[in-house]
Amino acid sequence: MLNTLFVTTQGAYLSKKGDTVLVNIDREVKLRVPIHTLSQITCFGQISMSPFLMGLCGEKGVSVSFLTENGRFLARVNGPVSGNVLLRKAQFEFQQKNGKTSKLAGKFVTAKIANYRAVLQRALRDNPENKSDELNKASKYMKSSAFVALESESLDIIRGIEGEAARTYFSVFDHLILCQKEDFKFTSRSKRPPLDKINAMLSFAYTLLVNDVRSALESVGLDPAVGFLHSLRPGRPSLALDIMEELRPIFGDRLILSLINRKQITSSGFKKTESGAVEMNEETRKLLINAYQKRKQDEIIHPFTKEKIKFGLLPHLQAMLLARFLRAEMEDYPPYFWK
Template sequence: MKKIGNVLYVTTPEAYLSLDGENIVIKKESAVSMRLPLHNLDGIVCFNYPGVSPALMGACAERHVGLAFLNPNGRFLARVTGRVQGNLLLRKRQYELAAKEDTCVAIATSCVLGKVANSRKVIERAVRDHAILVDVPALRATSAALKESLSSIQQCTGLDALRGIEGNAAKRYFETFRELILHQHEDFDFTERSRRPPQDPMNALLSFLYTLLANEVTSALETVGIDPYVGFLHADRPGRPSLALDMMEELRPVFADRLALTLVNRKQITGKGFLRKEGGGVLMDDETRKSVVTAWQERKRDEIIHPYLKERVAFGLVPHVQASLLARYLRGDLDAYPPFFWN
């Protein structure tokens, strides 16, 4: 099992990273603002414009330190990797199964079941914990609709039908998502999911967290030797980590949606931390991005009992556990891929 190493998030747009011996040097306006040992890091996520020196890229690739580049708004740009790791036979098996409709449906069904079940759990938790503050009938109606979707998902025999059910379930979930926002309604009002660009602060926050999650899942899949770009639910597309998007579906409600709601409801971030661009899109400012990344890292240190392993694991290890379970299924060690069901 993979340990959660330290991940360095570079959120200052003007920062430039270089290598000095065994240390990373971070400069801002030609002045050194930070220096730390490279061997202490498990990954680096950059939201900066100037970028990283070729020497540091090479060192990260050689030492298997994940290095990802995102734009300041959190949109994934690129990932630097070294020699391909992992079992060649495992990847060949993955490609073989990805060409079979029945296997794709089986794995995709597990991912969608996890997503819908966890979305329903988020809603039920809100009813349980904040019945005085939320529209209980509306949320219970959504929960019932999602429960019905779970039955339909299990009966699916084709990917198109499965994608249709997943899309309808997601639409229903986000139709009542605003009921989960308990405070700061004026700044974080939410009517529908919008992307590329997000049209309001809550959508900007969700998109940013989804990008962080996608990077975590991609890294986890690469760690166990699976190709993150060959998926079973999302269609293959050049440059898109389709399998990472498949697996992150079941983790979105728990990892990203709940953290977004916590940050807003506890007023750890405010509407003042978001900027509206001329084209109508909304993005976070530097300080808000730092606050979100800090909360993300703290959340990863929380411990849970994994529903399948029945063992206590750090929350940040869940993507790595799920990647390992998928690898076991692809090898034939498991009869099915067990999705992550949040308890």
């Protein structure tokens, strides 16, 4: 499985030597990585890169993303567009058909809600003493909402169901915090800016995930900007956000809950800015990135293909299945349901 090189040390300079990426800090080479082992390079904050390395990345199909130090996306650099033009044509044509678009959008939302429920069910099963009525009610609501989303033919209704399911899920999210409850309180989802420690971590984890999903879509020849659930908007990777909906609860939410409940992250790793935003320090960001990368090495059995794969390949497998569906090689798109 090809890796992502995350660069978080401020002032780092990336250059090339032959087919090797060099990470220089204070004019000293701290890391050497062969280009063929990478699928993308993600730079946080004040990181610079030589034009020769950018050229090599473009030539080898390694995408380069630049984000702020706290994970807000800035820009992405890619080489020449690759992929089957006929696949993209099929994708564009499918997007214009309202009935088919809503059916596919319903699949994404159904899987997201089902995976929300799986997170709640896992919490109830792993901690029998946590017999919260709110958790049980939320779990039942997710079950009924998932069926409604799957059967709905209206894109507006599907989006409304997704929004209400997310509000219900995050209204009980604080019940999933079992340790350090005084330090990690959660009341509601806040994005720009994140207003508490948990929201800061969730937003950061979702940024890592959407970059992985976008790269996976590009690798199979799909256009990440042309989605079916999320509306089209300049600069928005709508299809990457669509696929990410299925994976948010298990890639992001479960990871954050685990780090807090196992006390691997503490409240000392955060600061509050004058604007009220909560930010992670460099050590906490690195810890979260390492945990995210480690999670990607776990093995799972995919419920549709029945194959054993590394968790990090899940975005690639879902992208491949979507491409096969759009090419009419499959009758339906199978979203990912976590168990």
